[in-house]
Amino acid sequence: MPKSLKVGIWTFIGSFLFLMFYGFQSVLVAAIGALLIAIFGVLLALPLPDVVKSGLLTGIIGLVFVIAYAVERPAIALLGAMITGVSAALMASYRQHKTDLRAGAIQGALAGAVGGALTAIALFLVWLYIVPAAGVTNIAYAKLLSETIPLGASLGSDVAIIGWLSALTLLISMLLGALMGMARTVEGVRGNLLSYAILGLVVLLIPILDRQTELQLLNAFIPVFVFILLALGLNIVVGYAGLLDLGYAAFFAIGAYTTGMLSSPLHDTHWNFWLVIWIAAAVAACAGVILGAPTLPLRGDYLAIVTLGFGEIVPILFRNLGGGGPNGSLTLKLFGGQLGTADIAGFTVMDQVNLTGGVAGINPIDPPKLPGIVFGPQNQVPWFYLLVAIMMLTLFLINRLRGSRQGRAWTALREDELAADAMGINTVRTKLLAFAMGATFSGFAGAFYGAYVSAIFPTSFDFSVSIIVLCMVILGGLGNMAGVIVGGLLIMGADRLILPQTSNLIRKVVQHQQNTLDLPTYRDITQWRLLLFGMVLVLMMLVRPEGLLPNARRRAELHPDEDTAEQENATLFDAERDPQLAGH
Amino acid sequence: MLQLNDIHTYYGNIHALKGISLHIDQGEIVTLIGANGAGKSTTLRTISGITPPRRGRVLFEDQEINGIPAHNIVKLGISQSPEGRHIFPNLTVRENLEMGAFTRNDKQGIEEDMERAFNLFPRLRERSSQRGGTLSGGEQQMLAIGRALMARPRMLLLDEPSMGLAPVLVDQIFEIVQNINEQGTTILLVEQNALMALSIAHRGYVLQTGEIVLADSAAALRDNEMVQKAYLGIE
Ligand SMILES: Nc1ncnc2c1ncn2[C@@H]1O[C@H](COP(=O)(O)OP(=O)(O)OP(=O)(O)O)[C@@H](O)[C@H]1O
Ligand SMILES: [Mg+2]
Numbered sequence: 001m002p003k004s005l006k007v008g009i010w011t012f013i014g015s016f017l018f019l020m021f022y023g024f025q026s027v028l029v030a031a032i033g034a035l036l037i038a039i040f041g042v043l044l045a046l047p048l049p050d051v052v053k054s055g056l057l058t059g060i061i062g063l064v065f066v067i068a069y070a071v072e073r074p075a076i077a078l079l080g081a082m083i084t085g086v087s088a089a090l091m092a093s094y095r096q097h098k099t100d101l102r103a104g105a106i107q108g109a110l111a112g113a114v115g116g117a118l119t120a121i122a123l124f125l126v127w128l129y130i131v132p133a134a135g136v137t138n139i140a141y142a143k144l145l146s147e148t149i150p151l152g153a154s155l156g157s158d159v160a161i162i163g164w165l166s167a168l169t170l171l172i173s174m175l176l177g178a179l180m181g182m183a184r185t186v187e188g189v190r191g192n193l194l195s196y197a198i199l200g201l202v203v204l205l206i207p208i209l210d211r212q213t214e215l216q217l218l219n220a221f222i223p224v225f226v227f228i229l230l231a232l233g234l235n236i237v238v239g240y241a242g243l244l245d246l247g248y249a250a251f252f253a254i255g256a257y258t259t260g261m262l263s264s265p266l267h268d269t270h271w272n273f274w275l276v277i278w279i280a281a282a283v284a285a286c287a288g289v290i291l292g293a294p295t296l297p298l299r300g301d302y303l304a305i306v307t308l309g310f311g312e313i314v315p316i317l318f319r320n321l322g323g324g325g326p327n328g329s330l331t332l333k334l335f336g337g338q339l340g341t342a343d344i345a346g347f348t349v350m351d352q353v354n355l356t357g358g359v360a361g362i363n364p365i366d367p368p369k370l371p372g373i374v375f376g377p378q379n380q381v382p383w384f385y386l387l388v389a390i391m392m393l394t395l396f397l398i399n400r401l402r403g404s405r406q407g408r409a410w411t412a413l414r415e416d417e418l419a420a421d422a423m424g425i426n427t428v429r430t431k432l433l434a435f436a437m438g439a440t441f442s443g444f445a446g447a448f449y450g451a452y453v454s455a456i457f458p459t460s461f462d463f464s465v466s467i468i469v470l471c472m473v474i475l476g477g478l479g480n481m482a483g484v485i486v487g488g489l490l491i492m493g494a495d496r497l498i499l500p501q502t503s504n505l506i507r508k509v510v511q512h513q514q515n516t517l518d519l520p521t522y523r524d525i526t527q528w529r530l531l532l533f534g535m536v537l538v539l540m541m542l543v544r545p546e547g548l549l550p551n552a553r554r555r556a557e558l559h560p561d562e563d564t565a566e567q568e569n570a571t572l573f574d575a576e577r578d579p580q581l582a583g584h
Numbered sequence: 585m586l587q588l589n590d591i592h593t594y595y596g597n598i599h600a601l602k603g604i605s606l607h608i609d610q611g612e613i614v615t616l617i618g619a620n621g622a623g624k625s626t627t628l629r630t631i632s633g634i635t636p637p638r639r640g641r642v643l644f645e646d647q648e649i650n651g652i653p654a655h656n657i658v659k660l661g662i663s664q665s666p667e668g669r670h671i672f673p674n675l676t677v678r679e680n681l682e683m684g685a686f687t688r689n690d691k692q693g694i695e696e697d698m699e700r701a702f703n704l705f706p707r708l709r710e711r712s713s714q715r716g717g718t719l720s721g722g723e724q725q726m727l728a729i730g731r732a733l734m735a736r737p738r739m740l741l742l743d744e745p746s747m748g749l750a751p752v753l754v755d756q757i758f759e760i761v762q763n764i765n766e767q768g769t770t771i772l773l774v775e776q777n778a779l780m781a782l783s784i785a786h787r788g789y790v791l792q793t794g795e796i797v798l799a800d801s802a803a804a805l806r807d808n809e810m811v812q813k814a815y816l817g818i819e
Contacts (some may be wrong), residue, residue, distance in 0.1 A: 422654065423686045
């Protein structure tokens with residue numbers, strides 16, 4: 001039986017059982033859900049041409065996006081097309097590298113076309129089925145279309161606008177796919193920079209599209225990008241240096257708290273954000289070295305456990321440094337009784353000083369200031385561009401690091417520590433630098449996040465943050481920045497954009513059809529997030545453990561059967577027969 | 585060139601080297617022979633800084649190098665092909681060799697040495713883009729030696745280069761070791777295959793449970809009755 005069929009059947013059975021147990025009284029609904037998940041699995045495993053496969057996989061995401069959003073905001077298809085086109089081309093080029101510019105363009109355009117087509121199909125599905133189901137009249141939808149779609153007003157009828165919109169979707173996705181495909185044919189650092197330039201272009205266009213078409217999605221995009229920033233940093237530690245860190249959220253917390261403590265009414269300190277963000281990164285980097293130092297002799301599982309401990313300790317520390325108060329105070333229990341704070345001089349002092357706001361956190365935190373630009377809760381655009389600038393800087397720096405001697409030292413360290421030592425690599429420094437660099441970028445992320453949400457609590461940085469970020473790295477492709485970005489977009493995009501919106505949509509449909517506001521929990525799709533998340537992870541690890549856009553090395557390591565096995569056999573074979581060796 | 589004075593090395597409280605003194609002169613091949621667990625690998629690791637000695641001095645070109653961390657010893661010109669090869673499994677052959685030149689910055693020179701390694705081991709050239717981990721045992725050994733040479737060492741420490749190799753390959757490896765030596769690299773060779781080692785070495789030391797029990801020219805050692813009995817299997 002072909003692998004794809006096997007995967008399909010097993011995922012179907014698995015998800016079906018899961019969904020039934022999860023509270024789907026209706027066998028039919030559970031079956032449909034399971035079928036969708038199984039299709040995803042089959043697509044992953046199917047031996048389709050790489051171009052088609054990449055297009056389908058990313059197209060499904062575009063499709064889901066459109067289905068979730070297009071009832072209220074049909075212009076989402078354009079955004080979907082941009083993201084789908086770029087990522088389909090990227091994925092195709094990872095599966096099959098082209099060196100010729102024209103071949104690259106064709107490959108990218110084809111992948112983009114498949115992805116774009118799926119996205120466009122979703123538009124029609126929405127228009128035909130979901131719009132009426134949600135109780136939106138044709139006239140109202142036509143009005144929405146003509147108001148939000150570029151040139152929509154001049155086209156008039158809803159059929160014409162939907163047609164135009166889907167053509168535009170296909171076109172954008174093909175065009176960006178072709179561009180990305182071409183960029184990917186350029187070798188070396190220049191090629192990388194080109195790819196990032198195209199990604200950057202797409203990202204820069206998002207706020208414009210957002211405003212023109214009234215998508216109002218920026219506030220949902222920003223947390224997604226913050227997490228991508230975190231994932232990029234963690235990728236240095238786990239992907240490059242091979243050090244499994246389960247407590248990465250600690251550095252995020254340190255960055256955010258540094259910012260909070262230096263620019264908020266809590267200590268009446270109001271340092272400038274543009275200075276504080278660097279301080280936050282530096283403090284996080286130092287914390288990386290300090291927390292990294294005790295783990296130096298550890299590897300693998302042991303390292304993971306220790307970092308996990310640090311990840312738990314740091315937020316608790318921030319909570320307990322919050323001075324007196326019912327929940328935030330330091331209490332010390334000995335033999336069942338509580339020692340009075342006066343008993344231990346050191347703690348008495350601690351009890352009085354409120355460094356971090358305790359459980360109540362720090363609120364508000366000063367926003368950045370720039371002449372002529374207002375960073376406020378109502379105005380998302382400057383935040384978005386600031387974050388993009390930080391990400392660009394991060395990508396640039398990591399790219400440089402990656403190609404440097406330091407990057408090679410990380411590779412050697414990950415591969416074989418003793419050999420790295422024997423090659424003249426300072427393994428202690430290499431490890432500490434990995435921790436420090438990884439922490440630096442989460443320091444940036446923390447500083448931005450603190451200023452952006454303007455309120456931080458110890459609970460914002462718990463274990464689940466570390467785990468989600470790690471999943472982004474692994475799902476996207478350990479050791480590969482483009483993969484990490486895609487992984488982040490998928491996981492956080494699903495979590496922050498698709499699930500809540502789908503939930504809204506279902507609520508709407510149920511409301512319209514059954515005239516009730518009560519939504520049974522099982523139909524509230526946001527409640528499924530962990531379930532879906534878990535299943536996608538399991539599926540990925542079974543079918544494509546190297547991630548969506550794998551690092552070439554990791555792929556070879558995890559699929560020794562693909563091409564390298566032949567080489568290996570050949571080696572054994574001609575080591576025995578090679579006339580030059582066996583001759584004398 | 586290299587001198588060990590009364591070296592004591594411990595693993596925890598296991599006393600692995602109990603006062604070893606030896607010297608290696610410029611241009612020599614010196615071999616260490618001894619039974620399993622005699623302390624041969626430990627001697628190499630002591631020199632290369634991976635397990636520093638607790639007592640005694642290691643002098644390289646009259647500079648005391650005990651206590652210098654391993655990665656800095658490579659820079660001084662001593663490079664090691666460790667026991668068990670330790671090649672980077674997911675790097676290609678070429679990348680493995682490039683890692684060997686990690687401490688160097690001269691692109692030109694690295695390229696030359698890469699060429700030299702490929703000339704010494706033509707098989708590696710054929711496999712230059714294959715992953716190290718998928719090489720056969722013999723090829724991995726060649727890679728480990730080639731990689732150690734990429735640091736352009738003045739002194740090369742080889743730990744059992746013939747381990748696990750077919751007899752024809754063993755001959756070939758030893759020929760290459762001799763070749764490397766003729767090109768100007770001083771070699772300290774640890775071998776189980778004492779006969780082979782003594783046939784290419786200039787001098788040798790016999791190690792027994794952490795102590796040197798014999799030191800002589802290779803030819804004399806080959807004729808020594810005790811060596812013949814214990815290590816050459818000649819009755
Ligand atoms: N990491 C270690 N921890 C504890 N003891 C060790 C360690 N490495 C080596 N030893 C001990 O030190 C002694 C010398 O070991 P060494 O590896 O130098 O032997 P060797 O002469 O190279 O043997 P072989 O020919 O089997 O490789 C042995 O008794 C060994 O058990
Ligand atoms: Mg040994």
